[in-house]
Amino acid sequence: MSKKILIIAGIAILLTLIFGVFVLLQINNLRKPQVSSLEAQAKAIQNQIQQIDSEYRQKMNEITDKQKQNNCIESKDVEMIKTLTGEKQTEKQWSIVSMEGICGDLFNQNEALAKERSYKTSQLQTQMDLLTARTASDREKAMTAIRTFMVKPDLELVYTGTRHPSNFNVGVVVNRDEGGYTMEGFSGWERRVEVYQQTEYINDRCEVYEYEVDVRNNQIVEIHVRYPDGLAGMSSGKCTSYGSMEVPLKTKDEIEKVAFAYLSRDLEHTKFLIRSDIKPEYLPSKTIAKNPAMNEWRWEDKSYKLPEGLTSDPFPYPMIRIIISSGGKLVYYLNTTELFN
Numbered sequence: 001m002s003k004k005i006l007i008i009a010g011i012a013i014l015l016t017l018i019f020g021v022f023v024l025l026q027i028n029n030l031r032k033p034q035v036s037s038l039e040a041q042a043k044a045i046q047n048q049i050q051q052i053d054s055e056y057r058q059k060m061n062e063i064t065d066k067q068k069q070n071n072c073i074e075s076k077d078v079e080m081i082k083t084l085t086g087e088k089q090t091e092k093q094w095s096i097v098s099m100e101g102i103c104g105d106l107f108n109q110n111e112a113l114a115k116e117r118s119y120k121t122s123q124l125q126t127q128m129d130l131l132t133a134r135t136a137s138d139r140e141k142a143m144t145a146i147r148t149f150m151v152k153p154d155l156e157l158v159y160t161g162t163r164h165p166s167n168f169n170v171g172v173v174v175n176r177d178e179g180g181y182t183m184e185g186f187s188g189w190e191r192r193v194e195v196y197q198q199t200e201y202i203n204d205r206c207e208v209y210e211y212e213v214d215v216r217n218n219q220i221v222e223i224h225v226r227y228p229d230g231l232a233g234m235s236s237g238k239c240t241s242y243g244s245m246e247v248p249l250k251t252k253d254e255i256e257k258v259a260f261a262y263l264s265r266d267l268e269h270t271k272f273l274i275r276s277d278i279k280p281e282y283l284p285s286k287t288i289a290k291n292p293a294m295n296e297w298r299w300e301d302k303s304y305k306l307p308e309g310l311t312s313d314p315f316p317y318p319m320i321r322i323i324i325s326s327g328g329k330l331v332y333y334l335n336t337t338e339l340f341n
Contacts, residue, residue, distance in 0.1 A: 042132060045127055052120050056116065060110055060117075064110070066102075071097065134215060142196070145220060148266075155198055156200065157198055158198075160196065162192055163193065166222055167314055169183065169312070170185075170312050171189065183311060193212040193215065196213065202225065204239050204243060204244055209330075214338060223330065245331065249326050250327060259297055259324045262330060272318065273320065275301075279299075282297055284296070291326045294326070295325075296321060297322050301337070304317050318339075318340045319335075319336055321334040
């Protein structure tokens with residue numbers, strides 16, 4: 001009798017195990033379509049954004065052509081300053097010369113189209129962000145990392161989306177010609193960053209810092225200077241109180257201390273710097289200048305090799321870059337060392 005009970009119990013345990021394995025397989029099968037479904041939805045939304053942008057750009061270009069024909073606008077040389085290098089450059093820009101009659105109508109039409117395009121694409125981008133965003137608690141960790149790095153515990157940040165890193169891409173070159181090459185992504189090398197903008201202006205040009213944070217580990221990958229979303233530029237007097245990034249001038253020693261102070265705030269992800277085989281390279285924007293507008297320090301691991309057949313763009317090796325202005329202000333930061341892992 002006891003033997004019969006043992007046999008029945010054994011069969012029951014075996015059936016339970018089989019059922020458990022079956023349930024796990026079913027759960028995995030359910031998860032896979034969900035992931036691919038999210039990817040398909042994100043791709044569909046991205047295609048819609050590109051289509052809307054293309055359609056509105058064409059309409060706005062047609063209106064611009066009419067503005068040219070009716071002498072409503074003219075091309076002028078405008079002197080600009082590159083934030084990254086501090087160099088002055090002259091660019092051709094279209095400037096309004098008349099708002100009378102048809103010129104005013106054409107201007108208003110273009111403005112209306114620009115607002116429509118912005119509204120439609122922003123609505124779709126919001127949907128995209130909801131699909132790709134991490135949880136609020138995860139994003140809070142990323143913002144904490146930014147505030148720690150900038151030594152600003154009260155820094156106000158706005159999450160603007162999740163995307164590929166601006167300056168990291170690993171894949172396979174599938175087409176090469178005189179004009180460049182086309183690269184396709186490779187499984188296992190996809191990287192995503194969350195993008196945050198701070199709300200406080202940083203200079204008299206009304207620019208802000210934008211941050212890219214690796215979603216895998218909350219490491220700050222890149223910091224750059226840009227105009228805030230939806231703002232191409234501000235009137236010259238609005239941000240005067242924020243001061244210039246280039247003056248008052250600092251000595252090279254003072255600027256170097258600023259650069260290395262930033263690097264010391266993320267020791268977990270800047271261990272790269274203590275390697276004896278990697279030496280820093282100092283790259284001033286002008287070699288003969290006593291106070292160059294921009295001062296860059298760069299570390300590259302040129303011993304690193306990607307798996308055969310893969311290419312990294314735009315930089316071939318893991319690197320850390322930091323650029324400080326002549327006024328001792330952070331202009332640019334890039335750390336791709338963890339992205340190569």
